[in-house]
Amino acid sequence: MKKTSRQLQKEQTREFLLKTAYEYFSEHGILNTRMSDIAQAAGVSHGTVFLHFATQEALVTEVVETYCGKIALRTHELAKSCTSIQEVLSAHLEGIQEYEPFYTRLVIENRLLPPAARDAWINIQSAVSFHFGRVLERTRGEKQVAALPVSALFNLWIGLIHHYLANGDLFAPDGKVLERHGDTLIEYYMKLIHYETEEEKHGREAHESQKGEMLLRAPWREAGRSAF
Amino acid sequence: MKTCISCGMPMTKPSDFPLEDESKDYCVYCARPDGSMQSYSEKLAGMTGFLIRTQGLDEEAARQLAARNMAKLPAWKTTAAD
Ligand SMILES: [Zn+2]
Numbered sequence: 330m331k332k333t334s335r336q337l338q339k340e341q342t343r344e345f346l347l348k349t350a351y352e353y354f355s356e357h358g359i360l361n362t363r364m365s366d367i368a369q370a371a372g373v374s375h376g377t378v379f380l381h382f383a384t385q386e387a388l389v390t391e392v393v394e395t396y397c398g399k400i401a402l403r404t405h406e407l408a409k410s411c412t413s414i415q416e417v418l419s420a421h422l423e424g425i426q427e428y429e430p431f432y433t434r435l436v437i438e439n440r441l442l443p444p445a446a447r448d449a450w451i452n453i454q455s456a457v458s459f460h461f462g463r464v465l466e467r468t469r470g471e472k473q474v475a476a477l478p479v480s481a482l483f484n485l486w487i488g489l490i491h492h493y494l495a496n497g498d499l500f501a502p503d504g505k506v507l508e509r510h511g512d513t514l515i516e517y518y519m520k521l522i523h524y525e526t527e528e529e530k531h532g533r534e535a536h537e538s539q540k541g542e543m544l545l546r547a548p549w550r551e552a553g554r555s556a557f
Numbered sequence: 558m559k560t561c562i563s564c565g566m567p568m569t570k571p572s573d574f575p576l577e578d579e580s581k582d583y584c585v586y587c588a589r590p591d592g593s594m595q596s597y598s599e600k601l602a603g604m605t606g607f608l609i610r611t612q613g614l615d616e617e618a619a620r621q622l623a624a625r626n627m628a629k630l631p632a633w634k635t636t637a638a639d
Contacts, residue, residue: 448625458611480613
């Protein structure tokens with residue numbers, strides 16, 4: 330059935346309000362924002378906003394569900410062909426980066442959101458943990474990965490990233506936390522979860538001694554008392 | 558693009574479908590080995606297990622989250638309301 334122009338206009342207004350609210354939330358926070366702020370930012374009357382969203386909770390839920398759905402889908406698209414943990418982590422950060430200001434608000438406010446909105450937020454983590462787990466299981470057969478459950482390795486990563494995002498004002502005052510720290514965090518995390526095989530250890534030691542680093546070593550280490 | 562009616566996963570390539578049968582409306586993760594679709598209780602157990610295994614959630618919290626997510630999907634909209 331063909332939609333009337335009035336129906337189309339109503340849908341367009343709704344889309345526009347969702348996008349305006351998304352942008353406003355990204356900049357000012359989600360729960361701090363009043364319906365009248367959205368109306369003003371969209372240049373419409375208070376009544377128009379209420380016509381589409383009966384309550385603030387309804388508006389927040391729909392914006393968060395819509396954009397979390399986009400982030401989860403984008404992350405899934407980027408991660409589905411990944412074959413190494415490092416690739417999955419890069420895909421994860423790339424997916425977030427496109428929505429970084431809004432995602433950061435969610436990191437800070439998700440516990441306080443309406444239940445359906447919070448579920449949508451957790452679903453982003455599930456999209457990532459799905460690919461993380463898939464690739465980790467494959468990696469375990471090929472590489473030495475720290476002997477910890479998938480959930481522990483996943484939460485270690487998420488905790489690290491979310492800590493940096495939640496405190497972005499301290500780590501990157503310009504607001505671009507992932508651009509500034511993303512690659513380094515991936516590198517550190519990879520070093521943390523992959524332990525060296527004997528072969529890799531010998532290769533590294535040969536390389537270090539070549540560089541003359543043996544000279545810098547403390548004598549007690551040479552005496553075979555390595556505590557590590 | 559098709560989206561799995563049972564878990565919501567986007568299905569974009571043949572290997573996303575059960576036995577690579579692209580006429581199916583549910584994904585490879587929602588199928589039994591013979592290609593038929595898992596029941597509500599099988600899928601609920603599967604999703605709960607996934608949340609526990611990959612994110613370390615508490616069992617009951619994971620089960621409730623899985624049930625709320627399933628209630629929004631076309632395959633289970635009516636089942637979950639029972
Ligand atoms: Zn499915």
